[in-house]
Amino acid sequence: MTQTPLFSSQFSWFLAGRGVFSTIESIMGVAFAWHLYQLTKDPFDLALVGLFQIVPVYLLFPITGWVVDHLSRSKILVLGATAQLTVLVGFALLMQTPDFNKWWLLSLISVYGCAKAFMSPTLQATLPNLVKSHQLNQAVAVTSTVWNLALTIGPFIAGLLIALLDRNIYWLLVCGACGTLISFLQLPAMGAANTAGGKRDLLGGLRFLKHNQIVLGSLSLDLFIVLLGSVVALLPVYAADILHVGPEGLGLLRAMPAAGAVLMGIYLSRFKTEFAQTGSTLFNALLIFAGSILVFGLSTNIWISAIALFVYGASDMISVVIRGAVVQLNTPDALRGRVSAANSIFIASSNQLGDFRAGSTAAALGPVNATLLGGICAFGVVIAGGYWFKDLRRLTSLEK
Numbered sequence: 001m002t003q004t005p006l007f008s009s010q011f012s013w014f015l016a017g018r019g020v021f022s023t024i025e026s027i028m029g030v031a032f033a034w035h036l037y038q039l040t041k042d043p044f045d046l047a048l049v050g051l052f053q054i055v056p057v058y059l060l061f062p063i064t065g066w067v068v069d070h071l072s073r074s075k076i077l078v079l080g081a082t083a084q085l086t087v088l089v090g091f092a093l094l095m096q097t098p099d100f101n102k103w104w105l106l107s108l109i110s111v112y113g114c115a116k117a118f119m120s121p122t123l124q125a126t127l128p129n130l131v132k133s134h135q136l137n138q139a140v141a142v143t144s145t146v147w148n149l150a151l152t153i154g155p156f157i158a159g160l161l162i163a164l165l166d167r168n169i170y171w172l173l174v175c176g177a178c179g180t181l182i183s184f185l186q187l188p189a190m191g192a193a194n195t196a197g198g199k200r201d202l203l204g205g206l207r208f209l210k211h212n213q214i215v216l217g218s219l220s221l222d223l224f225i226v227l228l229g230s231v232v233a234l235l236p237v238y239a240a241d242i243l244h245v246g247p248e249g250l251g252l253l254r255a256m257p258a259a260g261a262v263l264m265g266i267y268l269s270r271f272k273t274e275f276a277q278t279g280s281t282l283f284n285a286l287l288i289f290a291g292s293i294l295v296f297g298l299s300t301n302i303w304i305s306a307i308a309l310f311v312y313g314a315s316d317m318i319s320v321v322i323r324g325a326v327v328q329l330n331t332p333d334a335l336r337g338r339v340s341a342a343n344s345i346f347i348a349s350s351n352q353l354g355d356f357r358a359g360s361t362a363a364a365l366g367p368v369n370a371t372l373l374g375g376i377c378a379f380g381v382v383i384a385g386g387y388w389f390k391d392l393r394r395l396t397s398l399e400k
Helices: 009-040 043-059 061-070 073-094 102-130 133-185 199-211 213-229 232-242 246-271 278-298 302-329 333-365 367-388
Strands: none
Touching: 009 043, 009 073, 009 102, 009 133, 043 061, 043 102, 043 333, 061 073, 061 102, 061 333, 073 102, 073 133, 102 133, 102 302, 102 333, 133 246, 133 302, 199 213, 199 333, 213 278, 213 302, 213 333, 213 367, 232 246, 232 333, 232 367, 246 302, 278 302, 278 367, 302 333, 333 367
């Protein structure tokens, strides 16, 4: 029997739109932080940039998932792309004024944060509507690889474009946002996944998580292992004070996790169509992830550190693909939006609080001790997760 190719027209349009959307977001984050700091010279304003983006995600959480489940997901993607385009036009016009009011910029950033609060769960929940269930782990690998590429090349491109175009960079991003909008307009119409109403239905995703150990375990492992084990925030300290490699070495260190994730993602998307022992593979990948943190923490050699970070990114990609496919395949379509919204909160919390945890622990204990403690805690998360989420550990395929 002939299988439907993964790169169908509708999946290709989705992938193109998501890739351009994420790349623009990555470039935009560097650009407006740079121009804001050039205006005010106040580092606290950079903290405000993150705050104005993350607060809407938390405030809108009760309704974002409900909207994704009760309205057409393709229309939400189109509206989100339109919001990105509108915000970028606002940035471009604002930058025509040499001494713009920073609060106008922060207001636009907040509007973008509101749009992103709806876009994140929609991008997650839409994928199972575009590919067959047996193709989902490949699709997750491909989309995760594209996302990692956007995070990797975005800041590099941003630096070049800021040097060449300065504030006119936003007009170029406007053109890119038009590409995102065109891509999402090509997606097939998707009706509401859930037609049930009522206030109680707003928190249906959380009730589902409470009673589904496999999905809850997948999301919880991601939250706690990144929260307690992430080392990315400490890379500047390692480059300057421990490895003594300067900014060039920092660039190498920053690139290695993404390089590992991208190469592993390419491998998984091309060759790994199924995981024979899904639960065991997931927990083994997380053990390797935790081990790579310890190796990095103990290393004083740039190449050993780089290899450890490469393994860090590659093992994380394996767990991302498995967890992403497991969550989507074990969640009813009518609840995918609300579960994805909860996942977005988990991801945002682990990334933001993980950086805070790493920095504050390093300030108290030193960077090496902070990293080693993070690795030990990551091992603890894996052991505790295997104990508390036995159904996930024993899972033999992507679906229960």
